[in-house]
Amino acid sequence: SDHALDYPPAPAAVDWAAHYPAFAATGKVPALADVGCGFGGLLVALAPLFPDELILGLEIRVQVSQYVQDRIAALRTTHAHAHPSPGLYQNISVVRANAMKFLPNYFARASLRALFFLFPDPHFKQRKHKARIISPALLAEYAYALRPGGIVYTITDVRDLAQWMHRHLAAHPLFEPIAEQDVRALGHADVLDAVHSATEEGKKVDRNNGQKWLACFRRRENPQ
Numbered sequence: 001s002d003h004a005l006d007y008p009p010a011p012a013a014v015d016w017a018a019h020y021p022a023f024a025a026t027g028k029v030p031a032l033a034d035v036g037c038g039f040g041g042l043l044v045a046l047a048p049l050f051p052d053e054l055i056l057g058l059e060i061r062v063q064v065s066q067y068v069q070d071r072i073a074a075l076r077t078t079h080a081h082a083h084p085s086p087g088l089y090q091n092i093s094v095v096r097a098n099a100m101k102f103l104p105n106y107f108a109r110a111s112l113r114a115l116f117f118l119f120p121d122p123h124f125k126q127r128k129h130k131a132r133i134i135s136p137a138l139l140a141e142y143a144y145a146l147r148p149g150g151i152v153y154t155i156t157d158v159r160d161l162a163q164w165m166h167r168h169l170a171a172h173p174l175f176e177p178i179a180e181q182d183v184r185a186l187g188h189a190d191v192l193d194a195v196h197s198a199t200e201e202g203k204k205v206d207r208n209n210g211q212k213w214l215a216c217f218r219r220r221e222n223p224q
Protein backbone atom coordinates (compact mmCIF):
# COMPACT_ATOMS: atom_id res chain seq x y z
CA SER A 1 0.00 0.00 0.00
CA ASP A 2 0.95 3.67 -0.04
CA HIS A 3 0.70 3.87 3.71
CA ALA A 4 2.99 6.63 4.94
CA LEU A 5 4.69 4.23 7.34
CA ASP A 6 6.23 2.50 4.35
CA TYR A 7 8.15 5.66 3.48
CA PRO A 8 10.99 7.63 4.98
CA PRO A 9 9.74 10.96 6.37
CA ALA A 10 12.55 12.85 4.58
CA PRO A 11 15.61 12.14 2.42
CA ALA A 12 17.91 12.57 5.41
CA ALA A 13 16.13 9.65 7.10
CA VAL A 14 16.98 7.18 4.31
CA ASP A 15 19.69 4.70 5.23
CA TRP A 16 21.68 5.04 2.01
CA ALA A 17 24.55 3.06 3.52
CA ALA A 18 22.25 0.03 3.57
CA HIS A 19 21.56 0.52 -0.14
CA TYR A 20 25.16 1.23 -1.12
CA PRO A 21 27.43 -0.31 1.53
CA ALA A 22 30.57 0.23 -0.54
CA PHE A 23 29.87 3.98 -0.48
CA ALA A 24 28.86 4.21 3.18
CA ALA A 25 31.94 6.20 4.15
CA THR A 26 31.39 8.79 1.41
CA GLY A 27 28.10 10.23 2.65
CA LYS A 28 26.92 10.28 -0.95
CA VAL A 29 23.24 10.38 -1.87
CA PRO A 30 21.68 9.32 -5.19
CA ALA A 31 22.39 11.68 -8.08
CA LEU A 32 20.54 9.78 -10.80
CA ALA A 33 17.01 8.41 -10.50
CA ASP A 34 15.06 6.05 -12.75
CA VAL A 35 11.34 6.56 -12.15
CA GLY A 36 9.36 3.39 -12.83
CA CYS A 37 12.53 1.38 -13.36
CA GLY A 38 10.70 -1.86 -14.15
CA PHE A 39 13.13 -4.76 -14.28
CA GLY A 40 16.18 -2.55 -13.89
CA GLY A 41 17.82 -2.63 -17.32
CA LEU A 42 18.73 1.05 -17.20
CA LEU A 43 20.26 0.80 -13.72
CA VAL A 44 22.48 -2.05 -14.86
CA ALA A 45 23.54 -0.12 -17.97
CA LEU A 46 24.25 3.11 -16.07
CA ALA A 47 26.26 1.49 -13.25
CA PRO A 48 29.58 1.32 -15.13
CA LEU A 49 29.00 4.71 -16.82
CA PHE A 50 28.84 6.58 -13.50
CA PRO A 51 31.09 4.57 -11.17
CA ASP A 52 31.33 7.41 -8.64
CA GLU A 53 27.64 8.34 -8.57
CA LEU A 54 24.80 6.62 -6.74
CA ILE A 55 21.87 5.61 -8.92
CA LEU A 56 18.40 4.75 -7.60
CA GLY A 57 15.47 3.06 -9.29
CA LEU A 58 11.91 3.58 -8.04
CA GLU A 59 9.36 0.90 -8.82
CA ILE A 60 5.83 0.63 -7.50
CA ARG A 61 5.29 -3.10 -8.07
CA VAL A 62 6.45 -5.13 -5.08
CA GLN A 63 7.52 -8.26 -6.98
CA VAL A 64 9.26 -6.24 -9.68
CA SER A 65 11.21 -4.14 -7.21
CA GLN A 66 12.16 -7.35 -5.36
CA TYR A 67 13.35 -8.81 -8.65
CA VAL A 68 15.56 -5.77 -9.25
CA GLN A 69 16.94 -6.00 -5.72
CA ASP A 70 17.82 -9.67 -6.25
CA ARG A 71 19.28 -8.89 -9.67
CA ILE A 72 21.58 -6.23 -8.21
CA ALA A 73 22.65 -8.48 -5.32
CA ALA A 74 23.56 -11.24 -7.79
CA LEU A 75 25.50 -8.82 -10.01
CA ARG A 76 27.42 -7.49 -7.01
CA THR A 77 28.38 -11.01 -5.99
CA THR A 78 29.40 -12.05 -9.50
CA HIS A 79 31.53 -8.95 -10.04
CA ALA A 80 32.93 -8.57 -6.54
CA HIS A 81 36.32 -10.03 -7.41
CA ALA A 82 36.45 -9.56 -11.15
CA HIS A 83 36.98 -5.83 -10.72
CA PRO A 84 39.02 -3.59 -8.50
CA SER A 85 37.48 -2.63 -5.19
CA PRO A 86 34.63 -1.93 -4.57
CA GLY A 87 33.61 -3.99 -7.61
CA LEU A 88 30.86 -3.27 -10.10
CA TYR A 89 27.19 -2.52 -9.43
CA GLN A 90 27.78 -1.23 -5.90
CA ASN A 91 26.39 2.12 -7.03
CA ILE A 92 22.88 1.00 -8.06
CA SER A 93 19.89 0.22 -5.88
CA VAL A 94 16.10 0.21 -5.93
CA VAL A 95 13.21 1.16 -3.68
CA ARG A 96 9.61 0.00 -3.83
CA ALA A 97 7.86 3.34 -3.98
CA ASN A 98 5.04 5.26 -5.57
CA ALA A 99 7.17 7.95 -7.19
CA MET A 100 4.13 10.08 -7.93
CA LYS A 101 3.47 10.53 -4.23
CA PHE A 102 6.76 10.14 -2.44
CA LEU A 103 9.62 11.44 -4.60
CA PRO A 104 10.42 14.31 -2.18
CA ASN A 105 10.79 11.73 0.60
CA TYR A 106 13.85 10.35 -1.19
CA PHE A 107 15.50 13.27 -2.97
CA ALA A 108 16.56 16.53 -1.37
CA ARG A 109 16.39 19.82 -3.21
CA ALA A 110 18.87 20.03 -6.12
CA SER A 111 20.38 16.63 -5.32
CA LEU A 112 19.81 15.01 -8.73
CA ARG A 113 21.78 15.45 -11.94
CA ALA A 114 19.48 13.22 -14.00
CA LEU A 115 15.92 11.90 -13.90
CA PHE A 116 14.76 9.14 -16.23
CA PHE A 117 11.20 8.41 -17.37
CA LEU A 118 11.57 5.51 -19.77
CA PHE A 119 8.49 4.05 -21.40
CA PRO A 120 6.13 5.17 -18.62
CA ASP A 121 2.64 3.69 -18.47
CA PRO A 122 0.55 5.63 -21.02
CA HIS A 123 -2.85 5.82 -19.22
CA PHE A 124 -4.64 6.26 -22.51
CA LYS A 125 -8.07 7.36 -21.35
CA GLN A 126 -8.63 11.09 -20.96
CA ARG A 127 -9.91 10.74 -17.41
CA LYS A 128 -6.74 8.85 -16.52
CA HIS A 129 -4.37 11.53 -17.76
CA LYS A 130 -3.93 12.81 -14.24
CA ALA A 131 -2.38 9.42 -13.47
CA ARG A 132 0.46 10.21 -15.87
CA ILE A 133 3.91 10.50 -14.37
CA ILE A 134 4.51 13.80 -16.18
CA SER A 135 2.01 16.44 -15.08
CA PRO A 136 2.19 20.11 -14.13
CA ALA A 137 2.08 19.37 -10.40
CA LEU A 138 4.69 16.65 -10.56
CA LEU A 139 7.01 18.74 -12.73
CA ALA A 140 7.38 21.14 -9.81
CA GLU A 141 8.65 18.22 -7.73
CA TYR A 142 11.04 17.08 -10.43
CA ALA A 143 12.40 20.62 -10.78
CA TYR A 144 12.86 20.77 -7.02
CA ALA A 145 14.89 17.55 -6.88
CA LEU A 146 17.02 18.37 -9.92
CA ARG A 147 19.99 20.69 -9.73
CA PRO A 148 20.21 23.44 -12.37
CA GLY A 149 21.74 21.89 -15.49
CA GLY A 150 20.34 18.49 -14.56
CA ILE A 151 18.67 16.55 -17.33
CA VAL A 152 15.27 14.87 -17.65
CA TYR A 153 15.27 11.99 -20.12
CA THR A 154 11.93 10.81 -21.50
CA ILE A 155 11.24 8.14 -24.08
CA THR A 156 8.07 6.37 -25.15
CA ASP A 157 6.65 4.33 -27.98
CA VAL A 158 3.23 5.96 -27.53
CA ARG A 159 2.94 9.00 -29.77
CA ASP A 160 0.18 10.65 -27.77
CA LEU A 161 2.18 10.30 -24.55
CA ALA A 162 5.29 11.68 -26.26
CA GLN A 163 3.36 14.77 -27.26
CA TRP A 164 1.88 15.06 -23.79
CA MET A 165 5.25 14.85 -22.03
CA HIS A 166 6.86 17.27 -24.47
CA ARG A 167 4.02 19.77 -24.17
CA HIS A 168 4.08 19.83 -20.37
CA LEU A 169 7.86 19.90 -19.97
CA ALA A 170 8.26 22.59 -22.64
CA ALA A 171 5.60 24.73 -20.94
CA HIS A 172 7.26 24.58 -17.53
CA PRO A 173 9.35 27.66 -16.68
CA LEU A 174 12.10 25.59 -15.02
CA PHE A 175 12.71 23.25 -17.97
CA GLU A 176 14.09 23.89 -21.44
CA PRO A 177 14.27 21.37 -24.28
CA ILE A 178 17.74 20.12 -25.14
CA ALA A 179 18.33 18.48 -28.50
CA GLU A 180 19.57 14.90 -28.62
CA GLN A 181 22.81 15.94 -30.34
CA ASP A 182 23.46 18.50 -27.60
CA VAL A 183 23.02 15.82 -24.94
CA ARG A 184 25.51 13.69 -26.89
CA ALA A 185 27.89 16.65 -27.09
CA LEU A 186 27.74 16.96 -23.28
CA GLY A 187 29.37 13.53 -23.16
CA HIS A 188 26.19 11.59 -22.50
CA ALA A 189 26.01 9.63 -25.76
CA ASP A 190 26.27 6.29 -23.96
CA VAL A 191 23.49 7.39 -21.59
CA LEU A 192 21.25 8.08 -24.58
CA ASP A 193 22.09 4.68 -26.06
CA ALA A 194 21.01 3.09 -22.76
CA VAL A 195 17.85 5.18 -22.68
CA HIS A 196 16.96 3.95 -26.17
CA SER A 197 17.74 0.28 -25.78
CA ALA A 198 18.89 -0.92 -22.34
CA THR A 199 15.49 -1.34 -20.69
CA GLU A 200 13.23 -4.34 -20.96
CA GLU A 201 10.47 -2.18 -22.44
CA GLY A 202 12.86 -0.58 -24.94
CA LYS A 203 14.00 -4.02 -26.10
CA LYS A 204 10.39 -5.12 -26.50
CA VAL A 205 9.67 -2.11 -28.72
CA ASP A 206 12.76 -3.04 -30.78
CA ARG A 207 11.53 -6.61 -31.19
CA ASN A 208 8.19 -5.29 -32.46
CA ASN A 209 9.91 -2.75 -34.73
CA GLY A 210 8.08 -0.02 -32.88
CA GLN A 211 8.87 3.68 -33.08
CA LYS A 212 10.39 5.55 -30.13
CA TRP A 213 10.16 9.22 -29.29
CA LEU A 214 12.97 10.63 -27.15
CA ALA A 215 12.82 14.03 -25.51
CA CYS A 216 15.34 15.58 -23.13
CA PHE A 217 14.99 18.70 -21.02
CA ARG A 218 17.46 20.68 -18.98
CA ARG A 219 16.67 22.08 -15.55
CA ARG A 220 17.13 25.84 -15.81
CA GLU A 221 18.79 28.06 -13.23
CA ASN A 222 16.43 29.32 -10.56
CA PRO A 223 15.02 32.75 -11.48
CA GLN A 224 16.77 35.58 -9.60
Ligand code: SAM
Pocket: 035, 036, 037, 038, 039, 041, 058, 059, 060, 061, 064, 097, 098, 099, 100, 101, 117, 118, 119, 120, 121, 199, 200, 201, 202
Ligand atom coordinates in the same frame (compact mmCIF):
# COMPACT_ATOMS: atom_id res chain seq x y z
N1 SAM B 1 11.23 1.92 -17.38
C1 SAM B 1 11.06 0.49 -17.50
C2 SAM B 1 11.46 0.04 -18.90
O1 SAM B 1 11.69 0.89 -19.76
O2 SAM B 1 11.55 -1.18 -19.12
C3 SAM B 1 9.63 0.05 -17.17
C4 SAM B 1 8.54 0.55 -18.08
S1 SAM B 1 6.93 -0.04 -17.59
C5 SAM B 1 5.93 0.24 -19.00
C6 SAM B 1 6.41 1.23 -16.46
C7 SAM B 1 6.84 0.90 -15.03
O3 SAM B 1 6.52 1.99 -14.17
C8 SAM B 1 6.17 -0.32 -14.47
O4 SAM B 1 7.15 -1.20 -13.98
C9 SAM B 1 5.29 0.24 -13.35
O5 SAM B 1 5.11 -0.67 -12.29
C10 SAM B 1 6.06 1.46 -12.94
N2 SAM B 1 5.25 2.52 -12.29
C11 SAM B 1 4.04 2.96 -12.68
N3 SAM B 1 3.61 3.94 -11.88
C12 SAM B 1 4.60 4.14 -10.95
C13 SAM B 1 4.73 5.01 -9.83
N4 SAM B 1 3.76 5.87 -9.52
N5 SAM B 1 5.87 4.94 -9.11
C14 SAM B 1 6.82 4.05 -9.42
N6 SAM B 1 6.75 3.21 -10.46
C15 SAM B 1 5.65 3.24 -11.22
